[in-house]
Amino acid sequence: MIGWIKGKVVRRNPASGVIIVEAQGVGWELQVSLQTLAGVPIEGQVVELWIHTNVREDAIQLFGFADEREKQLFRMLTSVPKVGPRNAVAVLGGLPVLELVECIAAGESAKLVKIPGIGKKTAEQIVLTLGDKALTLLEFMRSSGDAAPASAAPASADASDELATAARDVLLSLGWKAKPVEKALAQVLEELGDKAKGTSLDALVRPTLARLMER
Known part of the structure; x- marks a missing residue:
């Protein structure tokens, strides 16, 4: 039974909430929540996650958690x-x-x-x-005092547009409608201003989600 994993992020798919972590030469596919995904670093960096193994008749699923x-x-x-x-x-x-x-x-x-x-x-x-x-x-x-979320790796200025798209994809994958997501995301980006160029996925997703939950 796998309880915890540490390895390099090979792939992160915001739309599906799936990441692949390489550990000891094996690529482990993990389903993660939006909150955990927002704290997973970019591909090529190391991540540590707690694991739950779900065994079904037709599949074995691994779920990853920030803490x-x-x-x-x-x-x-x-x-x-x-x-x-x-x-x-x-x-x-x-x-x-x-x-x-x-x-x-x-x-x-x-x-x-x-x-x-x-x-x-x-x-x-x-x-x-x-x-x-x-x-x-x-x-x-x-x-x-152990409730702090995982921190995300900061993004470069050139990646700001990609981060905005990734944040949109994450929220759409959770079932939110495109129009309110885009409106809330635009408001968050406007508030961040120039800081948006060096922000993280976490810093975009969390406040956007908070705005959506207020509606």
């Missing part, structure tokens, strides 16, 4: 009836881990419904099933 807390929350989510691994990844991609745990602990199912692919019944089931566990996890995270 142990995200992995723990993933396993909690997949324990909820009718919430499979892909739905769990979608939920994790909607909000940073700490904010997501706070949301579940507070019973804010309406906030979860804003995440593409998560309906009202599923959101309510998540809150109902995980409310107490999320509260316990939240208290531990606050006391240990």
Whole structure:
């Protein structure tokens, strides 16, 4: 069973949320959440991720996480009836881990419904099933101070347009509509101004997602 991996990023596909990490001569294909993907460095650089192995009758899937807390929350989510691994990844991609745990602990199912692919019944089931566990996890995270997201590698000025396109693709892959994504992304880029030329994918995706969740 693989629990953790460290290796070179060979490929990162924002549209599908899949990355390939080379470790000891083997390319491992990992499905990651939007939050984790935003912190994965560019191809050729080294990344460290926690791993969950999902075994099915027809396939073995590997899911990668920025830290142990995200992995723990993933396993909690997949324990909820009718919430499979892909739905769990979608939920994790909607909000940073700490904010997501706070949301579940507070019973804010309406906030979860804003995440593409998560309906009202599923959101309510998540809150109902995980409310107490999320509260316990939240208290531990606050006391240990280990809820900080993974940092992303800064991009060069020449890559700013590619980053904007990558950010758009990431959000579209999560189910957001093109028009609101482009509008929110344009607002974020305008706020960043000249800083956008040297920013990271993380710095574009997170504030854009926050704007989309406010709508």
